Amino acid sequence: xxxxxxxxxxxxxxxxxxxxxxxxxxxxxxxxxxxxxxxxxxxxxxxxxxxxxxxxxxxxxxxxxxxxxxxxxxxxxxxxxxxxxxxxxxxxxxxxxxxxxxxxxxxxxxxxxxxxxxxxxxxxxxxxxxxxxxxxxxxxxxxxxxxxxxxxxxxxxxxxxxxxxxxxxxxxxxxxxxxxxxxxxxxxxxxxxxxxxxxxxxxxxxxxxxxxxxxxxxxxxxxxxxxxxxxxxxxxxxxxxxxxxxxxxxxxxxx
Amino acid sequence: xxxxxxxxxxxxxxxxxxxxxxxxxxxxxxxxxxxxxxxxxxxxxxxxxxxxxxxxxxxxxxxxxxxxxxxxxxxxxxxxxxxxxxxxxxxxxxxxxxxxxxxxxxxxxxxxxxxxxxxxxxxxxxxxxxxxxxxxxxxxxxxxxxxxxxxxxxxxxxxxxxxxxxxxxxxxxxxxxxxxxxxxxxxxxxxxxxxxxxxxxxxxxxxxxxxxxxxxxxxxxxxxxxx
Amino acid sequence: xxxxxxxxxxxxxxxxxxxxxxxxxxxxxxxxxxxxxxxxxxxxxxxxxxxxxxxxxxxxxxxxxxxxxxxxxxxxxxxxxxxxxxxxxxxxxxxxxxxxxxxxxxxxxxxxxxxxxxxxxxxxxxxxxxxxxxxxxxxxxxxxxxxxxxxxxxxxxxxxxxxxxxxxxxxxxxxxxxxxxxxxxxxxxxxxxxxxxxxxxxxxxxxxxxxxxxxxxxxxxxxxxxxxxxxxxxxxxxxxxxxxxxxxxxxxxxxxxxxxxxxxxxxxxxxxxxxxxxxxxxxxxxxxxxxxxxxxxxxxxxxxxxxxxxxxxxxxxxxxxxxxxxxxxxxxxxxxxxxxxxxxxxxxxxxxxxxxxxxxxx
Numbered sequence: 001x002x003x004x005x006x007x008x009x010x011x012x013x014x015x016x017x018x019x020x021x022x023x024x025x026x027x028x029x030x031x032x033x034x035x036x037x038x039x040x041x042x043x044x045x046x047x048x049x050x051x052x053x054x055x056x057x058x059x060x061x062x063x064x065x066x067x068x069x070x071x072x073x074x075x076x077x078x079x080x081x082x083x084x085x086x087x088x089x090x091x092x093x094x095x096x097x098x099x100x101x102x103x104x105x106x107x108x109x110x111x112x113x114x115x116x117x118x119x120x121x122x123x124x125x126x127x128x129x130x131x132x133x134x135x136x137x138x139x140x141x142x143x144x145x146x147x148x149x150x151x152x153x154x155x156x157x158x159x160x161x162x163x164x165x166x167x168x169x170x171x172x173x174x175x176x177x178x179x180x181x182x183x184x185x186x187x188x189x190x191x192x193x194x195x196x197x198x199x200x201x202x203x204x205x206x207x208x209x210x211x212x213x214x215x216x217x218x219x220x221x222x223x224x225x226x227x228x229x230x231x232x233x234x235x236x237x238x239x240x241x242x243x244x245x246x247x248x249x250x251x252x253x254x255x
Numbered sequence: 256x257x258x259x260x261x262x263x264x265x266x267x268x269x270x271x272x273x274x275x276x277x278x279x280x281x282x283x284x285x286x287x288x289x290x291x292x293x294x295x296x297x298x299x300x301x302x303x304x305x306x307x308x309x310x311x312x313x314x315x316x317x318x319x320x321x322x323x324x325x326x327x328x329x330x331x332x333x334x335x336x337x338x339x340x341x342x343x344x345x346x347x348x349x350x351x352x353x354x355x356x357x358x359x360x361x362x363x364x365x366x367x368x369x370x371x372x373x374x375x376x377x378x379x380x381x382x383x384x385x386x387x388x389x390x391x392x393x394x395x396x397x398x399x400x401x402x403x404x405x406x407x408x409x410x411x412x413x414x415x416x417x418x419x420x421x422x423x424x425x426x427x428x429x430x431x432x433x434x435x436x437x438x439x440x441x442x443x444x445x446x447x448x449x450x451x452x453x454x455x456x457x458x459x460x461x462x463x464x465x466x467x468x469x470x471x472x473x474x475x476x477x478x479x480x481x482x
Numbered sequence: 483x484x485x486x487x488x489x490x491x492x493x494x495x496x497x498x499x500x501x502x503x504x505x506x507x508x509x510x511x512x513x514x515x516x517x518x519x520x521x522x523x524x525x526x527x528x529x530x531x532x533x534x535x536x537x538x539x540x541x542x543x544x545x546x547x548x549x550x551x552x553x554x555x556x557x558x559x560x561x562x563x564x565x566x567x568x569x570x571x572x573x574x575x576x577x578x579x580x581x582x583x584x585x586x587x588x589x590x591x592x593x594x595x596x597x598x599x600x601x602x603x604x605x606x607x608x609x610x611x612x613x614x615x616x617x618x619x620x621x622x623x624x625x626x627x628x629x630x631x632x633x634x635x636x637x638x639x640x641x642x643x644x645x646x647x648x649x650x651x652x653x654x655x656x657x658x659x660x661x662x663x664x665x666x667x668x669x670x671x672x673x674x675x676x677x678x679x680x681x682x683x684x685x686x687x688x689x690x691x692x693x694x695x696x697x698x699x700x701x702x703x704x705x706x707x708x709x710x711x712x713x714x715x716x717x718x719x720x721x722x723x724x725x726x727x728x729x730x731x732x733x734x735x736x737x738x739x740x741x742x743x744x745x746x747x748x749x750x751x752x753x754x755x756x757x758x759x760x761x762x763x764x765x766x767x768x769x770x771x772x773x774x775x776x777x778x779x780x781x782x783x784x785x786x787x788x789x790x791x792x793x794x795x796x797x798x799x800x801x802x803x804x805x806x807x808x809x810x811x812x813x814x815x816x817x818x819x820x821x822x823x824x825x826x827x828x829x830x831x832x833x834x835x836x837x838x839x840x841x842x843x844x
Contacts, residue, residue, distance in 0.1 A: 002635060002638065003635065003636055003638075005635075006632055006635035006636055009632075010621060010624070010632055013623060013624065013628075014621065014623050017623045038326065041326060041329060041330070042322070042325065042326060042329065043329050043361065043365065044361065045322070045325065045359075045361050048318075048322065048359070049322045049325075049326070052318045052319040052321075052322045053319055053322065055319075056316040056318070056319035057319075059315070059316075060316065080619045081615060081617075081618075081619050082619050082620055082621055084587060084613075084615040084618075085613065085614075085615055085618060085620060085677070085680060086636065087585075087586070087587055088585045088586070088587060088608060088611060088613035088615075088690075089608060089611075089633065089636040089637060090605045090606060090607075090608040090609045090611075090636065090637065090638070091605060091636050092605045173314060176314040176315050177311070177314075180311075207315065208315070211315045213315075213316070213318050213319070214317065214318050214356065214358065217318045217356075218358050218359075251589075253582075253587070253588040253589060254582065254587040254588060255588075
């Protein structure tokens with residue numbers, strides 16, 4: 001475990017010192033600022049606008065950070081051969097991969113939490129009403145990030161940064177449309193298509209589970225049952241992807 | 256003239272100056288051309304996406320997309336209020352906003368109001384409110400606004416009273432809803448309902464409201480005895 | 483029929499290390515060649531060798547044509563404790579590939595590697611290993627101390643002990659004033675030194691160094707050589723691969739020469755060089771052209787260097803004859819120097835010999 005933590009800490013340091021992370025963080029703060037400026041134009045719905053932009057922006061930026069930085073995380077190590085000195089040490093390949101995953105998730109989750117905190121603070125300051133329900137949306141988004149990060153790490157264990165980013169974006173997009181895909185596929189004529197759609201449906205991550213922004217923005221809290229279910233789903237799905245990624249990474253030759 | 260004859264300072268600045276001049280020229284052309292080839296008033300928002308498309312495209316960020324559409328719609332209203340008072344697209348925009356976030360109540364209310372009062376299409380306004388009530392059956396506001404539209408635009412006191420009463424039965428409604436319900440019932444000739452509602456106002460209203468309630472109850476009582 | 487091994491098992495002259503030990507090792511390897519198999523070799527051993535490579539091979543296949551390319555072919559080698567072994571070879575000979583298979587960074591196509599009796603793919607086997615890659619690159623967002631801290635964490639070294647050891651190593655390698663500097667600001671030489679520091683952090687029993695002298699100035703090289711001798715004195719075994727043959731000559735106890743993936747020679751440096759022919763270099767003035775031609779015809783390299791002639795004579799009897807003929811022609815003999823063949827010359831000569839054809843991989 002110490003080895004995993006060491007790699008995770010190193011990854012976190014690496015991501016934090018990347019300019020991209022800083023730019024995204026500033027962008028996030030700017031987004032919340034802009035929403036504040038725009039809120040008087042919303043005909044009394046200013047609070048909703050700030051909450052929406054804050055939560056959506058936080059989730060989108062954290063996902064973007066995970067994909068953009070995560071897709072080149074492993075490749076950079078292989079390309080610059082920094083991995084050689086590390087893998088010659090007494091560390092399992094799976095531990096290394098897990099450490100990278102943990103570091104990446106922590107960075108993205110930190111960006112997410114930071115932006116949500118800024119949003120909540122601004123709302124508390126301007127309307128003297130603290131939207132505590134946002135904590136539920138935050139937890140769900142963090143659980144969603146467990147899956148997003150696992151998808152990134154999985155693809156990056158065997159392909160180039162560009163393809164990793166592409167496959168990730170595609171998977172996440174398809175994940176949002178999973179229900180629709182399922183509906184259209186199973187109501188189609190051909191049984192082969194229905195079977196294929198069914199298979200794809202169960203393979204894709206169902207990301208709508210983690211979207212509670214609609215609830216929070218209308219003042220409703222996320223139920224503990226939903227949080228528990230979403231957390232378990234995220235842990236299991238991410239675990240499956242990491243296991244597959246580790247198996248692939250184990251077979252890799254370092255040239 | 257050779258380049259080396261130009262002082263170093265100018266050689267460094269020249270590209271930046273050239274960029275600034277070109278940009279200014281481009282801006283001038285833009286300003287001159289836009290009124291000629293810009294969008295005709297009727298064209299704006301023509302390509303505003305349908306609600307279904309917008310929902311699909313929002314992939315998880317529907318409520319934020321709804322806010323963006325809402326802000327755009329208000330901007331559209333504001334621009335036309337200052338110019339031609341024609342809000343042709345308002346129905347479509349508010350429909351898209353509510354497709355994206357069905358629990359966002361303000362667009363139903365605002366859209367219905369503009370459709371009914373400004374565009375003189377009360378049926379379209381009522382249809383929008385009906386859509387809202389289907390998505391938000393527990394909303395006193397939408398029931399109230401429906402009643403209001405019936406009362407003010409269609410002078411249908413029977414329907415107005417029905418919706419006000421419905422609103423008065425839903426949780427979270429403010430006390431003026433009871434008064435509206437009472438008045439409308441009276442107007443619609445529904446004395447029994449009116450009495451009930453005024454009695455509620457007597458129980459829950461402030462001092463002024465209670466006075467009004469007492470007065471109206473007395474009047475209703477007198478009318479009844481006169482019959 | 484005598485088995486064909488990729489290297490000669492004849493005892494070398496002046497073999498370093500205990501003669502009995504080396505003799506025993508050669509005998510065991512001959513037994514292996516006789517078909518008794520690896521198990522008998524290991525059972526006969528009292529204490530395991532530190533590193534044993536047995537018919538190690540790596541064959542790559544072109545992803546498009548599927549044509550096989552043998553990067554390393556049937557390399558067998560055994561490193562004893564406390565020796566410095568030099569792995570030599572031209573570019574593309576397979577040195578780095580062999581090293582990667584030793585470290586568990588690349589999977590062998592066939593053959594085995596045993597590191598203190600364990601498979602290097604078993605991560606615990608790498609606990610007593612230190613590795614310096616060729617042209618090393620480390621996480622440049624970290625400082626030198628932070629990198630050593632990370633290394634220590636991977637080895638499971640206690641934090642305080644790691645701090646002390648890091649400071650000690652940084653000082654020993656002349657980096658103590660750069661401990662807090664980000665690695666992206668390090669020069670090539672400094673990075674090389676840090677590489678040595680991270681390789682030595684766990685007091686390894688096997689130190690694997692790929693081009694350890696690269697990027698270092700002569701003083702740096704001398705310091706590294708001193709450091710490696712100290713490590714050897716501590717009981718560590720060093721496997722280094724190098725192009726700088728002059729350095730290897732004075733540092734290594736034994737060397738192995740790789741060419742096109744095959745290990746063509748293994749032995750101690752003096753032993754290998756002693757098997758080479760001795761030469762004498764005669765520096766002479768006023769050599770008549772007629773005599774120069776006749777010397778050349780006789781097979782002795784005769785070249786003009788400025789105003790002087792240099793004649794190389796390769797055997798003892800011929801030397802006497804050549805000197806007599808020069809004196810007869812009244813040539814002025816400046817010097818007669820015995821030239822010991824350098825490792826570099828031996829290396830070049832070894833490479834020019836044909837490499838035994840590799841077995842076709844299945």
